[in-house]
Amino acid sequence: xxxxxxxxxxxxxxxALAAPFSPAGAAQRLTREKVTALxxxxxxxxxxxxxxxxxxxxxxxxxxxxxxxANLQKANLAGANLAKTNLFGANISHADFTGADLTGAVLVGxxxxxxxLSRADLTGADLTxxxxxxxxxxxxxxxxxxxxxxxxxxDKALNADKAITE
Numbered sequence: 001x002x003x004x005x006x007x008x009x010x011x012x013x014x015x016a017l018a019a020p021f022s023p024a025g026a027a028q029r030l031t032r033e034k035v036t037a038l039x040x041x042x043x044x045x046x047x048x049x050x051x052x053x054x055x056x057x058x059x060x061x062x063x064x065x066x067x068x069x070a071n072l073q074k075a076n077l078a079g080a081n082l083a084k085t086n087l088f089g090a091n092i093s094h095a096d097f098t099g100a101d102l103t104g105a106v107l108v109g110x111x112x113x114x115x116x117l118s119r120a121d122l123t124g125a126d127l128t129x130x131x132x133x134x135x136x137x138x139x140x141x142x143x144x145x146x147x148x149x150x151x152x153x154x155d156k157a158l159n160a161d162k163a164i165t166e
Contacts, residue, residue: 068086130151
């Protein structure tokens with residue numbers, strides 16, 4: 001009986017070693033190619049809780065996509081269309097949104113710390129409870145922004161005086 005149990009255990013070891021470890025609840029790591037395919041398949045795309053950290057996503061069209069609780073840390077989204085996207089609770093720290101269209105985007109509770117939003121358009125976006133520590137707001141359009149009074153650390157944003165508010 002012990003020999004049979006040992007034989008079964010040894011037979012299963014290669015299978016266990018070959019299977020990648022993926023803890024429950026871990027965000028699925030995507031590539032630019034996979035993101036592009038998902039954006040093409042469905043409009044709006046559902047990228048909720050996906051890991052897009054560090055990816056080059058320049059000039060992609062995310063319009064209306066669900067990116068709630070997604071990880072976009074250190075991603076490059078320069079020139080991307082993120083109009084009306086749901087970025088609720090997303091980690092956008094250290095991301096590059098230079099010249100991106102974020103009109104009407106929901107950024108409630110998002111972590112934008114040290115993100116580059118220079119020349120981005122956030123007209124009508126919702127920044128309620130978003131963390132703006134160290135975010136670059138050079139020439140960022142902030143017209144009709146919702147939740148501005150409840151945004152966190154707006155006083156710690158860089159170049160807030162150079163943002164376009166009217």
